[in-house]
Amino acid sequence: MKNIIIASTSALHGGGPLEYLLDELKLFFKDTPEILFIPYARPGGISYDDYTEKVSVPFKSIDKTVKGIHEFEDPKEAIKQAKAIFIGGGNTFVLVNQLYKNGLWEPIKNEVKNGTPYLGTSAGSNICGLTMNTTNDMPIVYPPSFKTFGFVPFNINPHYQDPDLNSKHIGETRETRIKEFHEFNSQPVVGLREGSWLEVKDKSIVLKGNLDARVFEYHKAAYEVKVDTELNILK
């Protein structure tokens, strides 16, 4: 029985970390006062301690304690004991590299499949897809593989951005990049706009938040899906 929130971003413009999600998280984490946080993505290269402390603040406001996985002697054992897991944003390459280094893919997968609630934001959401090939991050380290959890049968593109029609910069739009991805890969991609999330409950995958999402299927025109759409038909 999977129980997962895959959120596009940790914060909205002008809002504090997780602020827009707090009501949702109160419900999501209702059965546990303590959350195991995995700070490996290190946004801006901050330390595990600093990142964990930063994340503790919004959780404190809903009476949850956050403990960083680096505070445990044995990270695999920490995963096994965890009542809830949160992987935050930062750099997806750095995050994926560290999860491989510490051999945590299978342990986390097992616990999440057995019902441990998992919250991902940004990089922590990207890795819920089949591979990290649709991350927006700079490849500042070289991970041993781009394969990720596959909690959903497609790829995630977090922080999905619509084309800026006024831009004079010769750069690809996000849509162009994902189309290019489909020249080399066939799995669908879900572009999650900031403030949107996927709610995964067992076999169900539903779009939540206030915004539509953009879906890219292999050799099909991209299309919009509305909030509350069931996405488990994608494959």
Next chain:
Amino acid sequence: MKNIIIASTSALHGGGPLEYLLDELKLFFKDTPEILFIPYARPGGISYDDYTEKVSVPFKSIDKTVKGIHEFEDPKEAIKQAKAIFIGGGNTFVLVNQLYKNGLWEPIKNEVKNGTPYLGTSAGSNICGLTMNTTNDMPIVYPPSFKTFGFVPFNINPHYQDPDLNSKHIGETRETRIKEFHEFNSQPVVGLREGSWLEVKDKSIVLKGNLDARVFEYHKAAYEVKVDTELNILK
């Protein structure tokens, strides 16, 4: 005796492919009527044939013939025979992957070190640095390594963009990303703005074009360098 042009982009906003560089290229390629083109980066996933044909157009206007490396039976032999080499833009991961697949790193390195003129634009410029860790591209394929030519003793960030102070998107600026790179790597990074290029002649590396470049050194504040600055002191 290296002879290299490392250009940020192939085209400026509103300009045709290579248009802004053509006067320079006339001089650069003055000793050869034929250029070997490596279309591996496949912008937008276009075919090698289509990409080669597209690139031929501007070169025709300066009386140069372009031949794609895919038109040769043996790509390594094609490199050896080439009087000049051009690697164009597209996706850096796709380009690097294909160069590894075809075993072309050493052959190209050898020829360029022996004086074969090399023109790179965008992805083709990125790989002139030590590694491709500072590309802006989406990692749509997984190359066997991020190590690249190292024609210059630093990394390149092509299409360098200044922060957009009006943006409400929660995304990192280019400068933030490069600072993050320096949490995990120590080589300098040169951010080349669109329309700028580096002219490499043997041991000299000079900034050309109309715009300053932004230099990022390990644990130092980023700074601007003017056109005509000698950059071979970076390391």
